[in-house]
Amino acid sequence: METEWECMDCGYLHEGKSPPHRCPDCGSVDAWEKVEYVDDWDDEELEDEEELQAEEYSD
Numbered sequence: 001m002e003t004e005w006e007c008m009d010c011g012y013l014h015e016g017k018s019p020p021h022r023c024p025d026c027g028s029v030d031a032w033e034k035v036e037y038v039d040d041w042d043d044e045e046l047e048d049e050e051e052l053q054a055e056e057y058s059d
């Protein structure tokens, strides 16, 4: 899963394991903050699918 980094100066988003030294948008150096993703919705979708399958089988 890719990590996202947000430039604290301009809000530019960079996707990757590590951000570039300099922000390509505003030129700020080391202004990155890691964007933490809560992938709860992903799990929920999976659970829904499993529930649907379970319903099919139980009928």
Ligand SMILES: [Zn+2]
Pocket: 007, 008, 009, 010, 011, 012, 023, 024, 025, 026, 027, 028
């Ligand atoms: Zn920037």
